[in-house]
Every structure is written in C-alpha cells, then in structure tokens.
Amino acid sequence: MCAKLLVLVVVYGLAGSGMLAVHGMKVYTSSDVEAVNGTDVRLKCTFQSSASINLNSITVSWSFRPLGPGREESVFYYHMSAYPPLEGRFRKRAVWAGDIMSRDASIIVREVKFTYNGTFSCQIKNPPDVHGNAGEIRFRVVHTASFSELLLLALAIGGAIGLVVIFLVVFVSCRRCAKNRARQRHAEVDQEAPRKERKDPTACHPSRAVHLYVSQSSFEMDSSDGMISTASSNEPSSSSEEERSTDEEVGGDSD
Numbered sequence: 001m002c003a004k005l006l007v008l009v010v011v012y013g014l015a016g017s018g019m020l021a022v023h024g025m026k027v028y029t030s031s032d033v034e035a036v037n038g039t040d041v042r043l044k045c046t047f048q049s050s051a052s053i054n055l056n057s058i059t060v061s062w063s064f065r066p067l068g069p070g071r072e073e074s075v076f077y078y079h080m081s082a083y084p085p086l087e088g089r090f091r092k093r094a095v096w097a098g099d100i101m102s103r104d105a106s107i108i109v110r111e112v113k114f115t116y117n118g119t120f121s122c123q124i125k126n127p128p129d130v131h132g133n134a135g136e137i138r139f140r141v142v143h144t145a146s147f148s149e150l151l152l153l154a155l156a157i158g159g160a161i162g163l164v165v166i167f168l169v170v171f172v173s174c175r176r177c178a179k180n181r182a183r184q185r186h187a188e189v190d191q192e193a194p195r196k197e198r199k200d201p202t203a204c205h206p207s208r209a210v211h212l213y214v215s216q217s218s219f220e221m222d223s224s225d226g227m228i229s230t231a232s233s234n235e236p237s238s239s240s241e242e243e244r245s246t247d248e249e250v251g252g253d254s255d
Contacts, residue, residue: 025049025132029122032138035112042097043137045105045122049129053100055080058126060098060105064090066118075120076107089115114141 026048035041043062060078075090077083082096093111098104105124109116116139123134 025124025126025129027122027124027133027135029135029137031136032140034140034142037114037141037143038111040108040110041112042106042108043120043122043139045098045107045124045135047103047105047124047126049103049124049126051126051129053103053126055100058100058124060100061123062094062107063121063123064116064118065121066115068117075109078105089113112139112141117141 028046028048030044033041033043045060045062058079060076062075062077063072064075065072073088073090074085076085076094076096078096078098078100084094084096085091090109093109095108095110097108098106105122118139120137120139121134122137124132
C-alpha cells in the first residue's frame with residue numbers, strides 16, 4: 001500500500017513539474033448486454049492510452065457485482081499472461097479473448113447462468129496511465145432471445161438466403177444466354193456453309209448430265225444412195241441394227 005502511494009506521489013510530482021503529462025486511461029464497453037441462458041457470450045472491452053503499451057506492466061482486471069445482495073468478486077486478471085479465477089462462480093467459465101497490442105481486453109464467459117445477472121467491470125492500467133474510468137456492462141440472462149435479437153437473426157438468415165437465390169438466378173441466366181449465343185452461332189455457320197460451297201449452276205449429277213457428254217460418231221458412206229450415215233462409236237443405235245437385219249433378209253430372198 002505504501003509503495004502504491006509512493007508511486008502516485010512521484011507521478012503527480014512529475015506531472016506538476018511539467019516533466020510528465022499524465023492522461024487518464026479511456027475504457028470502452030457495451031452498456032447493456034443480453035444473453036440466453038446456457039450460451040457463450042463475449043464481453044467486449046477496448047481501451048485507449050496516451051502512453052505506449054508496455055507488455056511488462058499493463059494489467060487488465062475484470063470484476064463482477066451481482067444484481068442482488070452479494071459482494072464483488074474477481075472474474076479475470078491479465079498481466080503478461082492470462083489468470084482465470086481459481087474459485088467462485090466464474091471458475092472455468094471466463095476465457096481470455098483479447099489482444100493487448102490491438103488494445104483489446106475482451107473475455108468470453110461460457111455457459112452463462114441466471115446468477116450472472118449483474119454488472120461486469122473492466123479496468124485497465126498502463127503505467128503511467130493508471131487512472132481512468134472502468135468500463136461497466138449491465139448483464140442480463142434470459143430464457144430466450146428478445147424480439148429484436150430474433151428479428152436481427154431472421155434478417156441475417158433471410159439476407160443470406162436472398163444472396164444465394166440472386167447468385168443462382170444470375171448463374172442460370174448467364175448459362176442460358178451462353179447457350180442461346182452458341183445456338184445462334186451454329187445457325188449462322190449452317191447458313192453460310194451452303195453459300196461458300198456454291199458450285200457451277202450447270203453442273204449436276206453425272207446420271208442427269210448425259211446430254212452434256214459429247215459422243216464420238218463414226219461416219220459411213222452408203223455406196224448405194226451416196227448418203228452419209230452416222231453411228232455412235234460407243235453403242236450402235238437400234239434403228240441401224242434393224243435396217244441391217246432387213247437388208248440381209250432381202251439379200252437372202254434374192255439368191
């Protein structure tokens with residue numbers, strides 16, 4: 001106790017002489033916190049100090065004052081390491097969840113009970129910043145979540161589902177557009193192919209182009225009447241064969 005008073009006297013003396021400017025520690029917490037019985041709750045506590053953070057000297061103290069009659073008790077203590085309570089109602093229930101370098105001194109209280117209804121206090125000292133207000137949280141444990149919390153939960157779930165639905169709609173629409181574009185491209189290719197393969201309009205299938213073939217003809221001189229008869233070199237015509245057979249018959253009868 002005497003050592004603490006001596007430190008305070010020295011600090012105030014230095015501040016009065018202008019050698020050291022002392023500013024109060026500023027601690028920030030939520031004013032009211034509500035939790036459902038049996039759940040884990042994070043008690044957030046952040047701070048702001050004018051002095052640079054010294055991990056070897058900074059301390060964090062959490063305490064609890066019950067709503068009904070009862071004495072104040074320690075919840076958690078931090079000094080270079082976490083020191084959870086070894087006895088009391090918060091034994092094995094308080095867990096360190098802060099980061100001193102990030103100016104965070106939060107803790108997590110596991111499986112809250114109705115006996116936790118009361119006020120939690122967070123006090124931080126970072127010498128020479130050893131003075132300042134302690135952050136206080138009015139804590140209340142309920143059977144079920146309040147309407148506002150249920151509404152926020154419903155909005156969060158609905159928003160997540162809405163985002164998923166919008167994503168699916170956009171994805172399906174993009175796939176349909178891609179398929180339609182692919183079909184249009186195939187149709188354009190199919191329409192351009194006949195134009196590119198256009199041939200000579202006089203060309204056709206060989207079986208239908210008989211009139212286009214030039215037949216080689218043989219010329220013969222009939223000695224009797226001096227007429228010139230033509231015959232295809234490929235196939236003799238049926239009329240010429242009939243005439244030859246008739247001549248042969250006539251010649252045989254004359255003999």
